[in-house]
Amino acid sequence: MNWNKVNxxxxxxxxxTLRDKRTVMMxxxxxxxxxxxxxxxxxxxxxxxxxxxxxQKSRIALNDSLPGVLIDMIRENKDFDIQSVDNPxxxxxxxxxxxxLTKKIINDTLQYVVYYDGxxxxxxxxxxxLTGILNRYLRQEQEQLLLHNKVDTSVLEPFEIHSxxxxxxxxxxxxxxxxxxxLILIVTMVLGAMYPAIDLTAGEKERGTLETIxxxxxxxxxxxxxxxxxxxxxxxxxxxxxxxxMILVYTSGMVQIGKLSELMEFGITPxxxxxxxxxxxxxxxFISAAIISVCLFARSFKEAQNFVTPVYLLIMFxxxxxxxxxxxxxxTLAMIPVVxxxxxxxxxxxxxxxxxxxxxxxxxxxxxxxxxxIIVVKLFHVESVLFGENQPFQLSLKRSHIRPAPSFQPSSAxxxxxxxxxxLFYIGYFAxxxxxxxxxxxxxxxxxxxxxxxLIWFFKVNIKQTLNLKKANWxxxxxxxxxxxxxxxxxxxxxxxxxxxxxxxxxxxESMEKILNISTTPLHPAIGLFIFAFSPAICEExxxxxxxxxxxxxxxPGWMVIVFVGFLFGVFHVHLYRIVPTALLGILxxxxxxxxxxxxxxxxxxxxxxxxxxxxxxxxxLVEKIPWLIGESWPTLKATLxxxxxxxxxxxxxxxxxxxxxxxxx
Amino acid sequence: xxxxxxxxKTFYDSKRGEIHAVCPTSIAIRKSExxxxxxxxxxxxxxxxxxxxxxxxxxxxxxxINSLNLLKNQEQIKKNIGFLxxxxxxYGRLSPRELLDYFGALYEISPQQIKIRTTKIFDMLDMWEFxxxxxxxxxxxxxxxxxxxxxxxHDPPIYILDEPTLGLDIxxxxxxxxxxxxxxxxxxxxxxxxxxxxxxxxxCDRIALMHQGEILDIDTLDxxxxxxxxxxxxxxxxxxxxxAP
Ligand SMILES: Nc1ncnc2c1ncn2[C@@H]1O[C@H](COP(=O)(O)OP(=O)(O)OP(=O)(O)O)[C@@H](O)[C@H]1O
Ligand SMILES: [Mg+2]
Numbered sequence: 033m034n035w036n037k038v039n040x041x042x043x044x045x046x047x048x049t050l051r052d053k054r055t056v057m058m059x060x061x062x063x064x065x066x067x068x069x070x071x072x073x074x075x076x077x078x079x080x081x082x083x084x085x086x087x088q089k090s091r092i093a094l095n096d097s098l099p100g101v102l103i104d105m106i107r108e109n110k111d112f113d114i115q116s117v118d119n120p121x122x123x124x125x126x127x128x129x130x131x132x133l134t135k136k137i138i139n140d141t142l143q144y145v146v147y148y149d150g151x152x153x154x155x156x157x158x159x160x161x162l163t164g165i166l167n168r169y170l171r172q173e174q175e176q177l178l179l180h181n182k183v184d185t186s187v188l189e190p191f192e193i194h195s196x197x198x199x200x201x202x203x204x205x206x207x208x209x210x211x212x213x214x215l216i217l218i219v220t221m222v223l224g225a226m227y228p229a230i231d232l233t234a235g236e237k238e239r240g241t242l243e244t245i246x247x248x249x250x251x252x253x254x255x256x257x258x259x260x261x262x263x264x265x266x267x268x269x270x271x272x273x274x275x276x277x278m279i280l281v282y283t284s285g286m287v288q289i290g291k292l293s294e295l296m297e298f299g300i301t302p303x304x305x306x307x308x309x310x311x312x313x314x315x316x317x318f319i320s321a322a323i324i325s326v327c328l329f330a331r332s333f334k335e336a337q338n339f340v341t342p343v344y345l346l347i348m349f350x351x352x353x354x355x356x357x358x359x360x361x362x363x364t365l366a367m368i369p370v371v372x373x374x375x376x377x378x379x380x381x382x383x384x385x386x387x388x389x390x391x392x393x394x395x396x397x398x399x400x401x402x403x404x405x406i407i408v409v410k411l412f413h414v415e416s417v418l419f420g421e422n423q424p425f426q427l428s429l430k431r432s433h434i435r436p437a438p439s440f441q442p443s444s445a446x447x448x449x450x451x452x453x454x455x456l457f458y459i460g461y462f463a464x465x466x467x468x469x470x471x472x473x474x475x476x477x478x479x480x481x482x483x484x485x486x487l488i489w490f491f492k493v494n495i496k497q498t499l500n501l502k503k504a505n506w507x508x509x510x511x512x513x514x515x516x517x518x519x520x521x522x523x524x525x526x527x528x529x530x531x532x533x534x535x536x537x538x539x540x541x542e543s544m545e546k547i548l549n550i551s552t553t554p555l556h557p558a559i560g561l562f563i564f565a566f567s568p569a570i571c572e573e574x575x576x577x578x579x580x581x582x583x584x585x586x587x588x589p590g591w592m593v594i595v596f597v598g599f600l601f602g603v604f605h606v607h608l609y610r611i612v613p614t615a616l617l618g619i620l621x622x623x624x625x626x627x628x629x630x631x632x633x634x635x636x637x638x639x640x641x642x643x644x645x646x647x648x649x650x651x652x653x654l655v656e657k658i659p660w661l662i663g664e665s666w667p668t669l670k671a672t673l674x675x676x677x678x679x680x681x682x683x684x685x686x687x688x689x690x691x692x693x694x695x696x697x698x
Numbered sequence: 699x700x701x702x703x704x705x706x707k708t709f710y711d712s713k714r715g716e717i718h719a720v721c722p723t724s725i726a727i728r729k730s731e732x733x734x735x736x737x738x739x740x741x742x743x744x745x746x747x748x749x750x751x752x753x754x755x756x757x758x759x760x761x762x763i764n765s766l767n768l769l770k771n772q773e774q775i776k777k778n779i780g781f782l783x784x785x786x787x788x789y790g791r792l793s794p795r796e797l798l799d800y801f802g803a804l805y806e807i808s809p810q811q812i813k814i815r816t817t818k819i820f821d822m823l824d825m826w827e828f829x830x831x832x833x834x835x836x837x838x839x840x841x842x843x844x845x846x847x848x849x850x851x852h853d854p855p856i857y858i859l860d861e862p863t864l865g866l867d868i869x870x871x872x873x874x875x876x877x878x879x880x881x882x883x884x885x886x887x888x889x890x891x892x893x894x895x896x897x898x899x900x901x902c903d904r905i906a907l908m909h910q911g912e913i914l915d916i917d918t919l920d921x922x923x924x925x926x927x928x929x930x931x932x933x934x935x936x937x938x939x940x941x942a943p
Binding site: 037040041044047048051052239240241243244246247248249250251435 | 715748751752753773774776777779781783785786787788789790791792796800801803804805806848
């Protein structure tokens, strides 16, 4: 990659972007104006509310029997407006007065009683004021009594009571700031990135300049990088302006949030500010990569806006995390984009700088951004993405209108995946909770297999091509068996490693074991194997290594299809702990089908894998002998070596077979 | 200069199914030749030219351009051709001068060279009047001149022009035609498409007649006329289409 060209593109795109009014509005005006407006309105509303209340006099009625000194004290106080009413309690109920003070003698004790209406703010305020006066009166009387008896008034106060709030004002402010600001910052940064991202991708497509730039000797990676940096810059500048505006608003005392205004001194240190600015960068990288990748699929500005909206929401929801009390940034959360940033912002506002976590956050965001960019660059080569004039998934419900096709379009395939996931969420899990055995059978055959078959029939796609129903020869099967067994060892390693890095997952592992452990429902081993090994091997392979693989492989480079389908397979198992191992397994299965062109070996591999796991979980004696098999300790070196050798041998066989096949085809 | 080997392009559209925009085609274009691609709407002219300029990759077959393989040396080929089509539009928020500076930099031409080259082009195409205005505010003719300027900025030996006179008035149209003639005189190879018969008649050394993705014939204008015994190219074309299966 030629960085000089990236720089040329970058400078030009910045110039181009700054000449676009919409972008400038979103990038500069909105963040600058938003804060003063927001806080002015908020502050005014809050202070206006309390001020109004406090400025009002409390209308009260007094009983005639009250001592003259007390009545004088009340009269002198400007807070009260004394009314004379016939029936004070009724008047209070009718809200004509807010309080009524009277004197009673009950069991020889003198009582001053304040009547008020606790449901009304005004009346509660009145009660507050009256008891205040009564306390002063009480104190006055006590002192006089002591004076009369020649006792020092200090006996009234042998000690004082103080409570001290140890949170410095900046921390208090930090709490509120730290929850509000990530949200505002995230929203404005996304808005700032959105227009340039759409403009530089879908906008360029729409205006026809993309084709021009493609006739010029510049690599697509260079072009995309220039654009990506441009959008990152705008997002970053938006964030900076946002911070600047916020600090200005806070320090200028423009805001007075009710009674809190003294506590809410702006307390961020220059050091904290530095960290805040630094942590804007990974977030800017992340959102621009995310938004650009979505926009590249759009053909027009308008379509891009539609595509961006869900992304926008997806980015916004996790940022609400910062509002949740008790959630603190830790290593796991630092790995999740957006969540990590909003929590990090809060930490910094509370004057915490967990450097390790900051580094983690940085890495996680940059990594995800990189991933997006790499995928996008790969897709950027694909013509249907660049000049995609064909319609995305169209549901024409008349089957006679549908033309036969060799396989599904990628967009349709992904939609089908989403559909199956939905079925799983809403029906599958419900059924599995009711009965694990029947639930699994229903999930596999009715929610995965059946829809796949029906959709293939309905959309007249070629079933042989879509499901990769090609015959495989024995070399492929042999290779698969070796690879499959070897892969088990790898799986154990990965799970074990995962456990070491994230001990938090221990609980998840245990909960998973409960799911797998069906010893509560004794089954005939054959039935158990049918449910836990055979059914998934057939049904899940049909969806992943059949439908998804065949419809995606023409539109992506080989390695990417393998990784992507594997990843979907991991996601499909919806278990945080299982995602990585199953995705790896999925990658392996996908690789096998990709190389052999046939689904049968991966069905076999899937069956082997699940059978072994099933048998292990249900034969405690075996587990006792070899504890590493279920991840209770590290696998022995010997076992590891054997497994790896098996796998390499298997892969070699598959590769050999694939090479021969290419020769045969020629 | 340009030789294609059974190059073809098939689009897949969910509504129309497979579209054979260009059927396997082999043509050879010589150096300093003005080669016209003539055909009605939807004949596949643009698709063929887009493939030759590396914007689209062919479904089958390949081509060599200035002895460079289309599938392998895309970067080099891009330096050897200037491609102009209705789809190669310009950045509206830049001025012609800024635009040429930008593309010049991407072609890795030095700033001094860019200055010399653009001055020459602005003179040649009579562009000085509007070089510092934003392109979005230019007229169709002015924009097309800027496009031509962009196409020839890096002084490539081959020009690939897709309907360069589309939508232009006679005056600007003539400027472009004159420019094509002059370029050929300077030794440039020009492949251009049109559906204006007169234009083809006026300019081309050889003409390829294209219809529904197929090349019906390639020959000089005179030979084509003799073959069908017609005087006007339009009639020649109709005669070919009638015979086509
Ligand atoms: N990206 C695409 N996706 C699907 N079909 C396309 C695409 N590009 C072109 N086609 C189709 O290919 C055929 C040839 O189109 P092409 O643009 O090459 O014709 P043309 O000769 O340039 O026509 P015109 O004179 O109208 O410019 C047309 O039927 C067109 O609809
Ligand atoms: Mg055309």
